[in-house]
Amino acid sequence: MMVRTIMTVLVAAALGAAPAQAQLKVVTSTTDLYDIAKAVGGTRITATHIGEGYQDPHFIEAKPSFVLQLRNADVWAFVGLDLEIGWMSLLLDGARNPRLNPGGSGYLDVSRAIAVIDVPTGNLDRSQGDVHPLGNPHYWLDPENGRRMAKLFLAKFSELDPKGTAVYDANEKAFEDKLGATEKGWAADLASIRGKPVVAWHTSWHYFGQYTGMKIVAYMEPKPGVPPSPSHLLSVVAAIKASGAKVIIMEPFYDKKMSDLVARQTGATVLVLPPSVGGVPGTPDYFMLLQKDVSMLAAALR
Numbered sequence: 318m319m320v321r322t323i324m325t326v327l328v329a330a331a332l333g334a335a336p337a338q339a340q341l342k343v344v345t346s347t348t349d350l351y352d353i354a355k356a357v358g359g360t361r362i363t364a365t366h367i368g369e370g371y372q373d374p375h376f377i378e379a380k381p382s383f384v385l386q387l388r389n390a391d392v393w394a395f396v397g398l399d400l401e402i403g404w405m406s407l408l409l410d411g412a413r414n415p416r417l418n419p420g421g422s423g424y425l426d427v428s429r430a431i432a433v434i435d436v437p438t439g440n441l442d443r444s445q446g447d448v449h450p451l452g453n454p455h456y457w458l459d460p461e462n463g464r465r466m467a468k469l470f471l472a473k474f475s476e477l478d479p480k481g482t483a484v485y486d487a488n489e490k491a492f493e494d495k496l497g498a499t500e501k502g503w504a505a506d507l508a509s510i511r512g513k514p515v516v517a518w519h520t521s522w523h524y525f526g527q528y529t530g531m532k533i534v535a536y537m538e539p540k541p542g543v544p545p546s547p548s549h550l551l552s553v554v555a556a557i558k559a560s561g562a563k564v565i566i567m568e569p570f571y572d573k574k575m576s577d578l579v580a581r582q583t584g585a586t587v588l589v590l591p592p593s594v595g596g597v598p599g600t601p602d603y604f605m606l607l608q609k610d611v612s613m614l615a616a617a618l619r
């Protein structure tokens with residue numbers, strides 16, 4: 318037995334291969350988490366994601382194949398703040414994987430790394446349909462939060478796979494370096510965006526707004542997750558006329574007819590922006606996603 322082990326090591330060394338090691342199996346709820354997890358985990362992890370970038374992350378269909386992925390996973394990374402409340406427990410219950418339950422080693426609520434905004438104060442009436450009862454879960458559209466997310470993956474992967482710590486550490490630093498370089502590249506675009514009034518459909522653009530300095534003067538939704546009523550649309554039209562907002566920002570999966578209606582009455586332009594990695598062609602990773610959103614918005618506001 319001993320001899321065979323030594324032989325295996327010698328053969329592996331002779332072939333220039335690292336001794337076989339189990340990769341961490343990571344499942345994420347969204348493509349954004351997936352992409353940042355891959356950047357930090359590199360070849361030491363395998364990763365899959367449940368939602369696609371073109372889907373509304375509040376409403377993902379809990380397919381049986383996802384249960385199978387979760388059954389053997391080491392890490393379940395999710396956005397948190399109730400973003401996945403409609404489908405996550407169904408999948409985790411089906412997976413029966415104690416590592417992924419609250420308190421388990423692989424239960425990774427990524428929102429705990431974030432300074433959350435839009436946290437409701439006072440009594441919240443859930444019957445009013447607000448889908449952000451714990452605060453705004455769309456934090457990944459601020460690169461500073463991308464860094465926080467990467468650092469959280471670094472900590473979790475190092476905890477579960479201590480031998481990989483140096484690799485995870487180097488990967489995380491490379492991610493931050495690339496993000497910093499990417500940000501430098503769009504400084505002129507940010508200058509065209511800063512201070513400009515805009516309207517957004519969902520509060521998903523609030524973190525992005527804080528980062529870019531665009532001024533969101535109204536939301537198409539009266540509350541997050543509640544479709545616009547006729548009276549609310551009138552107030553949006555009034556806000557656009559009062560502020561001179563030139564664009565209405567929305568995700569590809571919302572009803573564009575409503576935005577077009579407001580655009581016709583105000584002269585504003587409807588700007589469909591991808592909120593997640595892979596949401597539209599040309600957004601294969603986190604850097605390209607942010608790049609596309611910043612450049613498209615800057616072009617529309619110039």
Ligand SMILES: [Zn+2]
Pocket residue numbers: 375448449454455519520521541
């Ligand atoms: Zn939302």
